[in-house]
Amino acid sequence: MESTWREICKKRHCYLWIAPFFVIFAIFSVYPALYGLGISLTNHDGFGTPRFIGFENYVNLFSDSLFWKSLGNTVVLWALIVPARTLLALILASVLNSSKLLGRRVYTIVSLLPYVTAVLVVANVFRMLLATQGGIINVLLSGFGIGPVGWLDTTQMSKISVAVMNIWRMTGYFAIVLLAGMQKISSSVNEAAELDGAGPFRKFLGITIPLMGPEIFFVVLMSSIWVLQNMGDVMVLTKGGPINSSMTLVYYIYKNAFEFSKMGYASAMSYVLFLLLMIISIFSVKGQYSSSKEDKK
Amino acid sequence: MNRSKILYTGLSLVGLAAVVVVTCYPFLLMMMGSFKEDYEIFSMSPSILPRNGFDFKMYTKLFSEWPFMRNMFNSFVVTVSVTAITCFFCTLAGFTFAKYEFPFKSALFIITLSSIMIPSVATLVPSYLMVRGMGGVNQYWSLIVPGSIPAFGIFMIRQFAIAGVPDEAMEYARVEGASEWRILLSLAFPMLTPAIFSLAILTFMNTWNDFLWPIIITTKKEMLTVTALLRSIGDASLNGGFGSLLAATTLSTLPIIVLYIAFHNKLIEGILEGMGKE
Secondary structure: OHHHHHHHHHOHHHHHHHHHHHHHHHHHHHHHHHHHHHHOOEOOOOOOOOOEOOOHHHHHHHHOHHHHHHHHHHHHHHHHHHHHHHHHHHHHHHHHOOOOOOOHHHHHHHHHHHHHOOHHHHHHHHHHHOOOOOOHHHHHHHHOOOOOOOOOOOOOOHHHHHHHHHHHHHHHHHHHHHHHHHOOOOHHHHHHHHHOOOOHHHHHHHHHHHHOHHHHHHHHHHHHHHHHHOOHHHHHHOOOOOOOOOOOHHHHHHHHHHOOOOHHHHHHHHHHHHHHHHHHHHHHHHHHHOHHHOOOO | OOHHHHHHHHHHHHHHHHHHHHHHHHHHHHHHHOOOOHHHHOOOOOOOOOOOOOOOHHHHHHHHHOOHHHHHHHHHHHHHHHHHHHHHHHHHHHHHHHHOOOOOHHHHHHHHHHHHHOOHHHHHHHHHHHHHHOOOOOOHHHHHOOOOOOHHHHHHHHHHHHHHOOHHHHHHHHHOOOOHHHHHHHHHHHHOHHHHHHHHHHHHHHHHHOOHHHHHHOOOHHHOOHHHHHHHHHHHHHHOOHHHHHHHHHHHHHHHHHHHHHHHHHHHHHHHHHOOOO
16 A cells, blocks of 8 residues: 555655546546536526436337427438448558559548547538539439439438438548558458459459458447547438428427526436447447557468 | 459549549549539539639638637647656556556556447547536546546557567666666657557547547537537538538538648557447
8 A cells, every 4th residue: 555655655756647637538528527417407498596306308209299300310321321431441442452553642632621520620511512402413414304303302312411411421441540550451361362363343252341241330430439429411401391391300409408508308318328328339449449450460 | 354353443443533523522522612602512513623712701701700710729739748748657657558567457458448348429428427516517627537548558568569669679678787767768769659549540530530539528518629619510500501500510620631642651550459339
């Protein structure tokens, strides 16, 4: 006991150097997380004195049809985005990984361009591209005699538009992450397969995909967390509409807290989302910080 | 060359060409649109170049209707501050976790990593109420401090420092009589520069592009960051003036594009080490 104390005193600079992180973390993450639990048990409206109402907010969630609708929309968006985006990212990564590709650098830079651009920039530009009257997509479609499609103002298309924009934004990012994994697959495996007469498609299905298992798993988990937390796309592109057809869980929380002043109710919803995300996060952080750092044979 | 190889090469070239067009065309339309009137942007027979030449009317309109330059200035102040604070303190902590043994180190490191798992959306409402209670509405500090020193930055520096700062060099410096502070400032910081630089680029980009927290904690449009202002301009553009919205998106994204093209290698390194964020 005393020797531990002496050791701590001797190494006090270590504690001093890591302290700033812990101070910020305690004030702006740990405390709000606990404070949020408290607020979720009250009828806090952002101004007056909040009154303790027990689990009423949580109980009300079950009968709030818009909550269930937002949850449903979020799940649909997940299904529209994650599989397609992961597949596209895999294909893009393996093309970028071809040994004799000219201009690889240019393609890499271009692929990541949507990722480095702010969501709010992208969403405002997509409002223009997807406009029903005179948006470039509908102009192109009218050349084939189709349209005009109400991409942003019909309940059938709004989620698809959000998904398309998200895929446009994030595919390049995940391709770069997957590419880094692919480059760890040693070239001897590929050469051996070529000697056995395997073509590029066979190599993709027979070598790349199976050996990339952990990376793909990680990307799917990471994607899922981000899709569940996503808000920028919806906030500007469709504003959750029309008729709440693209309302997501996070945006519904935001609206409750900052537009309807239902802080208590929003906090309760945050906690439900929090639990959902925690379950996925535990898997993904484990994946990222242990298995994916190991090199491949 | 067998047939499947030719097919593969052909398909991948077509695919890459499609990626380039689909990615770049929206950016081109955005920039060109900032010189156009609404009827030209939403025309059924569009042309890429503005028909009336490069007229800066939309930019003038933007500057007269919004405190746009003030918002650009805010973004620079906030982004540079967050980047500086993050780089300095993440380096301190990352270097410590990489190179020192001290009691409770592994427990503290696990806490650091687990903080990545607390999603910021889940603490949005209580954070807002708390910072408002601290008098943080419309203040620079409330835009800067809460997002500083993320755990992924500590992890990034730590990964690099394990091999990047050799134990022998530190031992040698100690034998020469250097204090731990001396080692940190004259040995660790110079040797960690490549990793710090990656972290700086990534932090700059993330902070510049962030919008949710600035929208929530700022009520005066003079205090918004430029990215957050895009939401207000976007809402206003529903009543016409889409061209000046495109002028705003073009100007606000210009610093990021320039930075990205200049330092894309560093940014990609940063993404792969720290895994970035959406």
